[in-house]
Amino acid sequence: MAAVRRGQGSLRVDLPNAPATPDFPPISALFLIYFDIKAGYTIGWKRSLPGVELEGVVEYKSLPSGLHTVKEDLIYFVHDNHAGLSAFVNAPAAEESRNARMIAVGVMVPLSYGRLGRAWKHAEKLKELANELIKDTTKTEVLEEFWEEHKGHGESPSLETESLSETPTSMQFSPIRTSSGTAKGHSRNRSASDGTALIPPGQHLSAYHPAWSLPHLLETFGPLIFPIYRAALLRKRILMTAHAPVQETCNFIYDVSVLSNIPLAVSDLLASTAPPQRLRPLFSIGVHDIPLLEEDLRAAKAAAARPDTEESDGKEDSGCGWIACTTDSILAMKSSLYDVLITMPPQHSENALEKIWPKIESPQGVEMRATQRDLRRYKALRWGLSRHVSPPRSPVARRGSTESQEREARRASSSSITALVHDPMLDLPDTDSIVEPLSWAALAYSGFMWWASAGEQRVHFEEESDADAALLSGLSISPSTPQTPVRPRSQSTVSLGAREDTSALQEMAIIAYFHRLTTQILTTLSDIVDATDSDDERDDELNPLQPGPNGSQEEEDNNGPAVYVSSADVERMGLDVWSATDHMFIEEVAREYFGRRAHIEGRNVECCGIKVC
Numbered sequence: 001m002a003a004v005r006r007g008q009g010s011l012r013v014d015l016p017n018a019p020a021t022p023d024f025p026p027i028s029a030l031f032l033i034y035f036d037i038k039a040g041y042t043i044g045w046k047r048s049l050p051g052v053e054l055e056g057v058v059e060y061k062s063l064p065s066g067l068h069t070v071k072e073d074l075i076y077f078v079h080d081n082h083a084g085l086s087a088f089v090n091a092p093a094a095e096e097s098r099n100a101r102m103i104a105v106g107v108m109v110p111l112s113y114g115r116l117g118r119a120w121k122h123a124e125k126l127k128e129l130a131n132e133l134i135k136d137t138t139k140t141e142v143l144e145e146f147w148e149e150h151k152g153h154g155e156s157p158s159l160e161t162e163s164l165s166e167t168p169t170s171m172q173f174s175p176i177r178t179s180s181g182t183a184k185g186h187s188r189n190r191s192a193s194d195g196t197a198l199i200p201p202g203q204h205l206s207a208y209h210p211a212w213s214l215p216h217l218l219e220t221f222g223p224l225i226f227p228i229y230r231a232a233l234l235r236k237r238i239l240m241t242a243h244a245p246v247q248e249t250c251n252f253i254y255d256v257s258v259l260s261n262i263p264l265a266v267s268d269l270l271a272s273t274a275p276p277q278r279l280r281p282l283f284s285i286g287v288h289d290i291p292l293l294e295e296d297l298r299a300a301k302a303a304a305a306r307p308d309t310e311e312s313d314g315k316e317d318s319g320c321g322w323i324a325c326t327t328d329s330i331l332a333m334k335s336s337l338y339d340v341l342i343t344m345p346p347q348h349s350e351n352a353l354e355k356i357w358p359k360i361e362s363p364q365g366v367e368m369r370a371t372q373r374d375l376r377r378y379k380a381l382r383w384g385l386s387r388h389v390s391p392p393r394s395p396v397a398r399r400g401s402t403e404s405q406e407r408e409a410r411r412a413s414s415s416s417i418t419a420l421v422h423d424p425m426l427d428l429p430d431t432d433s434i435v436e437p438l439s440w441a442a443l444a445y446s447g448f449m450w451w452a453s454a455g456e457q458r459v460h461f462e463e464e465s466d467a468d469a470a471l472l473s474g475l476s477i478s479p480s481t482p483q484t485p486v487r488p489r490s491q492s493t494v495s496l497g498a499r500e501d502t503s504a505l506q507e508m509a510i511i512a513y514f515h516r517l518t519t520q521i522l523t524t525l526s527d528i529v530d531a532t533d534s535d536d537e538r539d540d541e542l543n544p545l546q547p548g549p550n551g552s553q554e555e556e557d558n559n560g561p562a563v564y565v566s567s568a569d570v571e572r573m574g575l576d577v578w579s580a581t582d583h584m585f586i587e588e589v590a591r592e593y594f595g596r597r598a599h600i601e602g603r604n605v606e607c608c609g610i611k612v613c
Contacts, residue, residue: 025118026152029108062086066244073245076283082108085119087126123208213251223370223378232260235275235321242344249325257281259514269526282324293337335363355429373576380468475509562597
């Protein structure tokens with residue numbers, strides 16, 4: 001039954017035809033905030049639907065600390081059941097205004113339209129309004145017109161009936177597996193399944209869609225994207241600290257939340273007590289959000305105190321992890337409020353001679369690194385994504401670029417052309433500081449395998465390469481086993497930057513890659529659980545009165561017998577056999593998603609009956 005359930009099938013995307021006019025989501029609030037030298041940030045103009053709170057909320061959430069150091073920014077935030085987006089502009093002014101005039105024009109959109117309520121569709125107009133009002137904040141007629149045109153009427157669509165052709169994870173994917181029963185867990189939002197993400201002609205992402213930043217996410221984090229992805233999959237509380245501007249960091253928050261979705265195709269394999277289908281993105285937060293984080297901590301403790309067999313109440317996101325970014329360093333000192341802290345390097349570090357990687361650490365200050373397997377997987381993914389031309393300019397860059405932005409685009413274009421003559425892997429920065437060193441056991445095993453059977457070791461690496469290539473197979477790019485090109489390719493580039501092609505095939509390929517990786521991990525564990533249950537039932541039939549080794553306690557505590565994960569199973573999940581952190585990850589996934597204890601079998605070598613490693 002498990003084999004049938006996991007059979008690969010064709011995958012298609014059913015999307016409506018591209019509308020003739022942009023499909024803007026209705027807004028619940030519109031506001032103008034300006035900086036007053038005496039009162040600070042003040043709401044100068046506002047309109048909202050009944051029940052939407054603005055005072056004491058938007059002036060803090062939409063203007064994080066440090067914005068006075070930048071000329072413009074886009075800020076995403078979440079408040080109650082709404083997503084917010086504000087366009088910030090900082091212009092020179094007279095000395096009595098502290099040499100700066102700062103305003104922000106923002107909207108709030110119901111979250112029923114998706115992670116951000118598709119608020120990014122209003123980004124371009126908000127930037128136009130902000131640049132117009134920075135000259136004279138009294139000319140609010142343009143705000144009145146915008147409000148009358150886009151204000152919401154009636155109730156928002158439910159999550160089950162929404163049609164979000166602009167949100168990759170909300171596309172109506174045909175599942176790759178079928179099941180006569182319903183899902184074991186609670187109801188979940190739709191998610192992009194693993195498989196080929198086909199976007200019909202005419203479909204495209206909006207210019208300001210956060211998903212455009214996915215290639216840059218991989219460039220920024222390198223192999224570290226995998227431990228971040230695993231933490232998100234475990235629904236940890238992830239806090240990302242950065243400096244202004246925050247638009248890119250907010251985009252990264254969206255990306256990680258999308259990549260760690262549970263595909264719809266495997267949701268029926270999970271226990272009813274499994275975490276929510278997606279990690280809750282909070283986007284930009286500040287010190288004013290500390291009470292919210294403390295409430296979430298209390299909810300998490302209450303959930304941990306419930307029996308494993310008891311399902312949570314209807315508020316499934318509360319206490320089930322989140323990911324957010326902040327420019328307030330004081331939040332990093334509140335170590336009880338997060339599980340993973342990501343410290344982003346300052347933006348000027350991009351010009352450094354050596355790559356400065358983000359830092360990932362636990363609340364206790366223990367640094368988290370990528371595994372050796374993560375490094376090999378990242379190289380394979382990077383190679384696969386670099387096998388097609390990636391023009392350096394995004395759709396946003398085509399609209400109203402400044403002279404400095406034009407120079408930067410030309411410089412990036414020149415760099416991309418020059419890079420065509422190089423092997424893509426030669427441009428990977430040094431990763432020694434962010435990757436776990438090879439363990440002594442792994443070194444000993446590798447040396448023994450080379451001595452005993454070099455051919456077997458070569459086959460092992462070939463199988464691993466094939467498995468990595470399979471995660472991108474059938475997509476818009478078709479990778480073969482990663483290898484060094486014999487000669488420069490005219491259709492290749494090392495740039496993973498934003499693409500001119502608005503169909504976003506590369507971005508969809510990245511999403512599908514991580515969703516396939518999630519499917520690979522969960523289906524492997526599900527197979528192990530099914531096999532363990534089958535063996536246990538067979539033993540019960542043979543010895544109906546024979547108690548287990550620990551009596552009935554094991555059944556009560558873990559909803560079934562413990563599962564044993566072999567080193568071959570670890571490899572099938574695409575994880576590192578030698579990494580203790582990957583072993584802990586498997587144990588947590590088994591506990592959180594299947595309600596089972598897992599025992600991980602390490603790889604070892606015996607010679608003449610003596611254990612070598």
